[in-house]
Amino acid sequence: MYDFGVKTPKSVDEVKTALGDSDDGQYLAGGQTLIPVLKQRLAMPSDLISLARVDGLSGIEAGGDSITIKAMTTHADVAANADIQSAIPALAKLAGGIGDPHVRNRGTMGGSVANNDPAADYPAAVLGLGATVVTTEREIEADNFFTGMFETALDEGELITEIRYPIPEAAGYIKFPNPATRYALVAVMAAKFGNTVRVAVTGAGPCVFRVPEMEQALTGNFSPDSVKDGMVPADDLNNDIHASRDYRAHLIGVLARRAVAEANG
Amino acid sequence: MPAITVRVNGLEVTKEVGARTLLSTFIREEMKLTGTHVGCDTSQCGACVVTINGKTVKSCATFAWEADGADIGTIEGLGDAENMHPMQEAFREHHGLQCGFCTPGMVMTAVNLVENNPDIDEDGIKHGLEGNICRCTGYQNIIDAVKTGAKAMRG
Ligand SMILES: Cc1cc2nc3c(=O)[nH]c(=O)nc-3n(C[C@H](O)[C@H](O)[C@H](O)COP(=O)(O)OP(=O)(O)OC[C@H]3O[C@@H](n4cnc5c(N)ncnc54)[C@H](O)[C@@H]3O)c2cc1C
Ligand code: FES
Ligand code: FES
Numbered sequence: 001m002y003d004f005g006v007k008t009p010k011s012v013d014e015v016k017t018a019l020g021d022s023d024d025g026q027y028l029a030g031g032q033t034l035i036p037v038l039k040q041r042l043a044m045p046s047d048l049i050s051l052a053r054v055d056g057l058s059g060i061e062a063g064g065d066s067i068t069i070k071a072m073t074t075h076a077d078v079a080a081n082a083d084i085q086s087a088i089p090a091l092a093k094l095a096g097g098i099g100d101p102h103v104r105n106r107g108t109m110g111g112s113v114a115n116n117d118p119a120a121d122y123p124a125a126v127l128g129l130g131a132t133v134v135t136t137e138r139e140i141e142a143d144n145f146f147t148g149m150f151e152t153a154l155d156e157g158e159l160i161t162e163i164r165y166p167i168p169e170a171a172g173y174i175k176f177p178n179p180a181t182r183y184a185l186v187a188v189m190a191a192k193f194g195n196t197v198r199v200a201v202t203g204a205g206p207c208v209f210r211v212p213e214m215e216q217a218l219t220g221n222f223s224p225d226s227v228k229d230g231m232v233p234a235d236d237l238n239n240d241i242h243a244s245r246d247y248r249a250h251l252i253g254v255l256a257r258r259a260v261a262e263a264n265g
Numbered sequence: 266m267p268a269i270t271v272r273v274n275g276l277e278v279t280k281e282v283g284a285r286t287l288l289s290t291f292i293r294e295e296m297k298l299t300g301t302h303v304g305c306d307t308s309q310c311g312a313c314v315v316t317i318n319g320k321t322v323k324s325c326a327t328f329a330w331e332a333d334g335a336d337i338g339t340i341e342g343l344g345d346a347e348n349m350h351p352m353q354e355a356f357r358e359h360h361g362l363q364c365g366f367c368t369p370g371m372v373m374t375a376v377n378l379v380e381n382n383p384d385i386d387e388d389g390i391k392h393g394l395e396g397n398i399c400r401c402t403g404y405q406n407i408i409d410a411v412k413t414g415a416k417a418m419r420g
Contacts, residue, residue: 006266076320100395
């Protein structure tokens with residue numbers, strides 16, 4: 001690791017001051033991605049601005065038609081939350097399937113979404129459920145948030161404070177985990193809101209994406225049979241040591257059918 | 266960096282730490298508690314698992330200053346050769362270790378799993394140990410050990 005300074009602000013205002021006072025400050029949430037990156041000297045922040053002691057950045061609030069999760073809420077806390085388990089069980093399941101228990105005890109929703117790893121789980125929840133990302137500056141719709149591989153709509157220094165997930169009528173999430181890392185080789189979130197269906201795929205391409213053709217077919221009939229193989233062409237999918245692009249294309253169909261079946265109970 | 270104050274296995278200490286000092290380094294080199302092992306240093310293996318305020322974490326993926334004010338539990342806090350924790354006893358009995366390198370993290374994780382879920386079943390044990398890698402045993406003896414340890418912990 002290159003050396004850095006440490007700042008431990010207690011409020012969002014102090015976070016802004018800490019960032020302003022740093023040449024090139026970077027937020028530290030659970031550190032489960034950033035600490036390994038620092039060890040590899042792939043990042044060289046002048047200061048780490050720890051979000052762990054910032055008041056009001058952690059917790060879960062259940063409303064009538066949405067659930068709001070604060071950025072610093074850990075994967076373990078989302079997985080164990082009774083409101084999420086009953087309102088959006090697919091989201092509790094997704095959080096409970098990230099990495100391993102130790103990673104889930106430290107890793108946070110905000111860190112995962114800000115990082116936008118192409119194989120991460122949370123982007124599928126945010127995009128598949130059509131959530132709203134709330135930052136210190138504005139609200140960003142999921143459809144405009146994930147802009148590319150490890151890229152998001154966040155400006156330099158913009159802090160995610162919370163994410164609002166609308167409660168679907170039904171939703172299912174199925175992941176084919178990479179057996180070594182537990183990241184998604186491919187994973188699919190399928191959600192139904194009245195007459196709208198959203199399908200989001202992570203792990204398969206350079207960035208999480210929706211599948212309009214599946215969404216259309218499922219809007220007519222929200223049943224596994226509506227999902228046909230080949231609805232996502234293999235051409236632009238990831239092709240690596242873990243799986244070929246053809247295999248990933250095949251998995252998308254299989255997992256989407258299972259996600260719809262899970263949603264239907 | 267200002268000094269941090271932590272309780273390690275119940276003992277309160279205040280020490281200066283560097284910004285880059287990992288919790289694993291702090292425990293091994295400052296506290297001289299070398300039971301906590303560093304297997305991979307890349308957050309993969311779980312040999313370095315300790316508890317912070319009762320939750321298991323990989324101490325190689327946590328800075329020491331992040332634990333300021335916290336209670337830290339390491340393998341030394343469980344028991345020693347004369348006075349083994351029931352889970353340590355169960356690992357011995359079932360040959361749940363060969364080289365022993367992964368064992369501190371395995372035992373810390375196993376004890377925490379059982380504390381959170383005294384009636385944990387085999388599936389729960391397998392899922393709960395997903396973050397702990399063993400290159401020797403093939404896992405079956407570890408799972409047997411955790412079952413026996415859980416029974417002993419239930420009393
Ligand atoms: C062994 C292992 C297995 C894993 N398996 C999975 C898996 O199966 N699925 C999965 O999805 N992930 C997995 N992860 C990643 C894990 O979910 C991380 O917790 C997550 O990617 C990053 O969250 P963090 O809180 O640790 O963020 P950090 O590492 O602290 O930060 C990550 C990045 O986000 C920025 N950031 C953090 N919080 C905010 C915020 N509120 N606003 C703006 N920017 C912010 C930081 O500056 C940094 O650039 C795994 C990690 C490990 C080590
Ligand atoms: S040494 Fe920490 S996970 Fe391997
Ligand atoms: S006993 Fe050798 S690594 Fe587990």
